[in-house]
Amino acid sequence: DAGVTQxxxxxxxxxxxxxxxxxxxxxxxxxxxxxxxxxxxxPQFIFQYxxxxxxxRGNFPDRFSARQFPNYSSELNVNALLLGDxxxxxxxSSLVERDSGANVLTFGAGSRLTVL
Amino acid sequence: xxxxxxxxxVTAVEGAIVQINCTYQTSGFYGxxxxxxxxxxxxxxxxxxxxxxxxxxxRFSSFLSRSDSYGYLLLQELQMKDSASYFCAVRSYNQGxxxxxxxGTELSVKP
Numbered sequence: 001d002a003g004v005t006q007x008x009x010x011x012x013x014x015x016x017x018x019x020x021x022x023x024x025x026x027x028x029x030x031x032x033x034x035x036x037x038x039x040x041x042x043p044q045f046i047f048q049y050x051x052x053x054x055x056x057r058g059n060f061p062d063r064f065s066a067r068q069f070p071n072y073s074s075e076l077n078v079n080a081l082l083l084g085d086x087x088x089x090x091x092x093s094s095l096v097e098r099d100s101g102a103n104v105l106t107f108g109a110g111s112r113l114t115v116l
Numbered sequence: 117x118x119x120x121x122x123x124x125x126v127t128a129v130e131g132a133i134v135q136i137n138c139t140y141q142t143s144g145f146y147g148x149x150x151x152x153x154x155x156x157x158x159x160x161x162x163x164x165x166x167x168x169x170x171x172x173x174x175r176f177s178s179f180l181s182r183s184d185s186y187g188y189l190l191l192q193e194l195q196m197k198d199s200a201s202y203f204c205a206v207r208s209y210n211q212g213x214x215x216x217x218x219x220g221t222e223l224s225v226k227p
Contacts, residue, residue: 004158031213042203042217043159056214088156094213103146103213107158
């Protein structure tokens with residue numbers, strides 16, 4: 001079974017450009033979350049989507065947006081790129097939106113974005 | 117706010133035991149999770165403590181004490197492949213599926 005797949009794996013952009021990152025969750029998983037991981041730090045929550053609806057948003061500017069499609073895949077869009085947006089962008093899927101348990105997230109390998 | 121603190125680096129030798137601590141400041145959370153990440157790859161789930169006490173999974177164990185706002189990950193019989201970054205994470209009440217991660221501890225296992 002395929003795990004969480006993300007594309008592209010690496011990309012380089014210049015300031016002011018726009019980027020779209022894509023994620024396919026594990027088959028049967030309806031929840032997709034996006035995290036930003038800057039080098040040397042832990043992942044920071046950006047968005048969660050469940051059944052195509054936004055269920056949570058982290059402390060990120062409006063330049064960041066996302067959506068989830070009927071097949072549960074997801075896109076993260078970042079407009080007007082800044083140098084500080086350089087990071088590893090991780091997508092994670094889980095079976096349910098939330099529960100009282102571990103809510104284990106299965107992460108993809110990420111998309112490494114470099115903004116020059 | 118919510119924050120989790122971990123040591124930035126830990127070094128140990130092959131075959132030894134190492135403990136990675138995590139202290140947190142957060143009100144009301146479901147439990148403490150641990151994730152492992154090799155070389156900036158995909159973080160993978162290791163362990164979860166919903167209740168106080170010790171959870172054991174093979175060579176790895178995790179502990180939680182809510183009264184002390186403290187937890188740890190214990191790795192036994194260290195192997196070179198255990199060299200990685202380890203993150204503690206919590207999911208707070210009223211935060212849906214959002215996980216809040218610590219800054220991570222980079223473990224280096226030496227021969």
